[in-house]
Structure formats: structure tokens, C-alpha cells
Amino acid sequence: MRDLQACVEILEQDGRLVRVKSEVDMKYELAGIAKKMEGREVLLFEKPKGFDFPVLIGLMWSRDNLGKIFGKSARDLPFYIGQAFAEWRAKAGSAEVEPVIAENAPAQEVRLDPVDVTALPTPILALEDGGHYLSNSVVIAKDPDTGVRNASIHRFMVTGPNRLTMLMDKGRHLRDYYERAESRGKPLEITINNGVSPAVVMAAISPSGAAPLDADELGIASVILGEPVRLSKSLTVAPEGIADAQYIIEGEILPYTREPEGPFGEVAGYYGEQDERWVVNIKAITRRENPIIHSLLPGMEVYNCVGLTGEASIYDTISKQMSGISNVYMPSGIYTAVVQMDPKAPGFAKQAIMATFAAFPPLQVVTVVNSDVDIFSQDEVQWALSTRFDPEKDLVIVRGSYGHELNPMVKNGLVNKIGFDCTCPVPVTERFRRVAFRDVNLNKYVLAKTPKP
Numbered sequence: 001m002r003d004l005q006a007c008v009e010i011l012e013q014d015g016r017l018v019r020v021k022s023e024v025d026m027k028y029e030l031a032g033i034a035k036k037m038e039g040r041e042v043l044l045f046e047k048p049k050g051f052d053f054p055v056l057i058g059l060m061w062s063r064d065n066l067g068k069i070f071g072k073s074a075r076d077l078p079f080y081i082g083q084a085f086a087e088w089r090a091k092a093g094s095a096e097v098e099p100v101i102a103e104n105a106p107a108q109e110v111r112l113d114p115v116d117v118t119a120l121p122t123p124i125l126a127l128e129d130g131g132h133y134l135s136n137s138v139v140i141a142k143d144p145d146t147g148v149r150n151a152s153i154h155r156f157m158v159t160g161p162n163r164l165t166m167l168m169d170k171g172r173h174l175r176d177y178y179e180r181a182e183s184r185g186k187p188l189e190i191t192i193n194n195g196v197s198p199a200v201v202m203a204a205i206s207p208s209g210a211a212p213l214d215a216d217e218l219g220i221a222s223v224i225l226g227e228p229v230r231l232s233k234s235l236t237v238a239p240e241g242i243a244d245a246q247y248i249i250e251g252e253i254l255p256y257t258r259e260p261e262g263p264f265g266e267v268a269g270y271y272g273e274q275d276e277r278w279v280v281n282i283k284a285i286t287r288r289e290n291p292i293i294h295s296l297l298p299g300m301e302v303y304n305c306v307g308l309t310g311e312a313s314i315y316d317t318i319s320k321q322m323s324g325i326s327n328v329y330m331p332s333g334i335y336t337a338v339v340q341m342d343p344k345a346p347g348f349a350k351q352a353i354m355a356t357f358a359a360f361p362p363l364q365v366v367t368v369v370n371s372d373v374d375i376f377s378q379d380e381v382q383w384a385l386s387t388r389f390d391p392e393k394d395l396v397i398v399r400g401s402y403g404h405e406l407n408p409m410v411k412n413g414l415v416n417k418i419g420f421d422c423t424c425p426v427p428v429t430e431r432f433r434r435v436a437f438r439d440v441n442l443n444k445y446v447l448a449k450t451p452k453p
């Protein structure tokens with residue numbers, strides 16, 4: 001899974017790839033088709049209208065597909081990512097995980113001269129989006145003071161052949177780097193890497209609880225890949241690129257410069273509003289001879305992968321604080337989590353609610369259920385809410401806390417949060433024992449349907 005080509009092959013062999021043979025317009029049509037297929041097979045558009053390169057979308061919208069690439073079941077994935085975090089921390093700085101510089105990087109086979117980002121296909125996704133977007137490229141930058149590398153994903157709107165506008169949410173490491181560079185009147189150099197291995201994506205989106213400001217999180221990708229992640233020396237900027245990417249944009253985020261960016265249909269299911277935001281001046285573009293352009297449909301695809309690293313990070317953090325925690329799941333977005341635990345003492349479930357909010361700041365709703373409840377089933381979670389939750393005692397409200405700007409309930413960066421302790425009162429009484437049935441193996445029985453008359 002070192003590169004996207006390898007991922008496409010794994011998916012195709014397993015019947016998880018659909019090739020779109022018809023010519024498709026990059027404006028609205030590609031995303032329209034993707035929306036109808038969201039959560040199903042990964043799509044490879046072979047004929048984007050006006051371009052020679054295929055466009056891949058949906059790589060991360062199903063955990064079953066992602067699991068196939070990582071060689072793990074969907075339910076094991078967050079634990080697997082959590083183990084990668086732990087292994088990386090144990091080996092940080094060692095040759096086993098430190099990125100290496102590769103000679104003859106595939107992503108630098110061809111240099112685009114003159115620089116023209118519009119020569120590469122970028123779709124217009126949602127109907128009210130402000131322009132063509134690069135929606136899932138990995139940004140690499142270096143700390144202006146310490147030189148420590150950072151990797152993160154940011155959206156970019158194409159505003160000219162050599163110009164982009166972008167979004168950096170509050171608290172992002174890249175924004176911290178940029179603000180220190182800008183305060184000295186300097187641009188922040190970056191590379192923007194399109195079409196990287198999902199191992200690199202996992203590293204880039206690992207929350208700061210798992211990958212703090214002073215650590216090069218690309219080492220997480222090395223752990224997942226089983227070999228040091230390969231970087232390429234850039235032609236015009238100091239930060240390296242991902243050697244096995246499809247194409248690399250080298251550029252600088254300009255100081256004291258803001259231009260319109262957005263609107264953009266976002267992961268929250270609402271449009272992020274247009275505003276004056278940060279501007280990238282592109283200095284060089286290189287690509288593979290035959291790139292697969294990687295796009296992404298905001299929605300399921302985003303919360304599936306952010307959820308994976310979020311769940312891994314929450315589990316890791318709260319398991320250190322208390323025992324009895326068996327699983328964490330973030331259904332339907334980045335704002336809600338279900339924690340599975342059997343509290344050892346009264347008050348522990350409430351403690352878990354607070355620890356979970358602290359471990360993943362965008363969360364607004366946390367529900368805790370016992371280990372006999374399937375956290376992947378919303379029916380089960382609702383059952384626990386209606387049979388084990390007392391609104392007088394089991395509700396936690398956190399007022400005026402940090403909120404993620406893309407959620408419309410957030411005003412001036414603040415939001416009220418809610419926690420539901422749906423675990424049985426401790427000590428658990430007989431009254432809370434679930435009805436049980438014999439566990440049988442259906443394969444041992446002859447089951448026949450009556451044929452239609």
C-alpha cells in the first residue's frame with residue numbers, strides 16, 4: 001500500500017473498485033455520481049472531460065474497503081491505528097520510523113512548465129461550492145523555530161494557474177507554524193501532496209492528542225507501512241514532498257495576504273461560508289508520468305477516516321485514566337462518540353464522558369453504554385438510553401466549551417456539549433440483566449424459503 005496504484009489493485013482484486021467508463025464532467029457530475037455511490041465501491045473515473053488522467057474518489061468512505069487495504073477487519077481498524085500510535089511513540093526518532101529521502105521520486109517524474117494547477121483535474125463538488133477544490137491533499141511544512149515536520153490535510157480552492165486559497169482551523173499545527181512565520185513577515189513554505197498512501201493519510205490526520213506539535217507524525221506512516229516513509233527533496237522549497245504521491249505542488253502561504261475562499265460543502269453536512277482566508281503562491285508542480293488524481297467527497301469519507309484516528313486516540317487516552325473501557329465509535333460525523341465501558345464504581349462513566357470530550361475537542365455529544373450493548377448499532381444505543389438513563393442523574397452538560405467552526409451550532413468558537421451516561425447503576429442489580437437466548441450456529445440448519453407460486 002505504498003502508493004495509490006497499489007491500493008487500486010488491492011481493491012480491484014477484491015471486487016471493491018468500479019471503473020466509470022463514461023465521459024464525466026468535473027463540474028458537479030463527478031460528485032453527483034460519487035454521492036449516489038457513497039459508502040460503496042471506490043470509483044475510478046477513467047474519462048474526466050478535458051483531461052488525460054483518471055480520477056479516484058471514495059477511497060475512505062467505507063471501513064470495509066479501508067480494512068481490505070490495511071489487511072484488517074473494519075472493527076479492528078481503530079485498535080490497529082491505536083497500536084501504530086503507541087509503536088511510533090516507543091520508536092520515535094529511530095531509523096525504523098524516521099522518514100527517508102528517496103532518489104528518483106515517482107512524484108517528480110514530470111515537471112509542469114509553466115506552473116499551471118488547472119492542467120490537473122480538480123472537481124467542483126457540491127452545487128454551491130465556490131470553485132474547483134483539492135479536497136484531500138497532505139500538506140507538509142517545517143516548524144519555523146525547530147524545523148520539526150508537520151503533516152496535515154487542508155482543503156484548497158483553485159483561484160489561478162499558480163494560486164490557491166485554503167482553510168486552517170484554529171488549533172491546527174500548520175496554523176501555529178504559519179502565525180509564527182507571518183509575525184516575522186515571512187511566508188510559510190509547504191508542499192501539497194495529492195494521492196498518497198492511506199498510511200500517510202492516517203499519519204496526517206492523527207489528532208494532536210496522539211501526535212503533538214513537537215513530533216514528526218510522518219513516523220506513524222512508517223509504522224503502518226512497515227518501512228520508513230519515502231520523501232522527495234523539493235525543487236523550490238525546504239519542506240519535502242511525499243515521494244510516492246501522484247503529484248506535488250510546491251508553494252508558500254503568503255504573509256499578510258487573505259483572499260476569498262469558499263463556500264465549500266463540508267463534513268458537517270453544511271456549507272462552510274466564504275471568507276477572506278490564507279493564500280498559497282505556487283512555485284513548482286511535479287507529477288508522475290501517469291498519475292491517478294485523487295479526489296474526495298466530503299461527508300462519510302471524511303468522518304470515516306477522521307473517526308478512525310479519533311477513536312484510536314480517545315481509546316488510548318481514556319484507557320490510561322480508568323479501567324473497564326472496551327471500545328469507542330464515532331457514528332455519523334466528527335461530533336459524536338459512543339464509549340463502551342463497564343464502570344468499576346459510581347461516577348466512572350461520567351468521568352469517561354469528560355475524558356472523552358478532552359481527548360477529542362470537536363465532540364459535542366458523548367454517550368456511554370455497557371459492554372453488552374453493540375455500539376455500532378444506533379438501535380442498541382437508543383435502547384440503552386431509554387432503559388438505563390435517568391435524566392435527573394445521568395446527564396452531563398458542559399456550557400460554553402470549544403467548538404469546531406464548521407458546525408452551525410458553534411457561535412464565536414463556543415458551543416454547549418452533552419453527555420449521556422447510559423450505563424447501569426453500579427453495583428449492577430439483577431433488574432438490569434438482559435434477556436438472553438441460546439447462541440446457535442445458523443449454518444448447521446437447513447433453512448428453506450417457500451418458492452413463489
Ligand SMILES: Cc1cc2nc3c(=O)[nH]c(=O)nc-3n(C[C@H](O)[C@H](O)[C@H](O)COP(=O)(O)O)c2cc1C
Pocket residue numbers: 135136150151152153154155156167168169170171172173174204205206207208296302305306
Ligand atoms: C479530507 C480532510 C480534509 C480536511 N480539511 C481541513 C481543512 O481544510 N482545514 C483544517 O484546518 N483541517 C482540515 N482537516 C483536518 C486536519 O487535517 C486534521 O485535524 C489534522 O490532524 C490536523 O493536523 P495537526 O494535528 O498537525 O494540526 C481535514 C481532514 C480531512 C480528513
Ligand SMILES: [Mn+2]
Pocket residue numbers: 150151152173208211212213217
Ligand atoms: Mn501535527
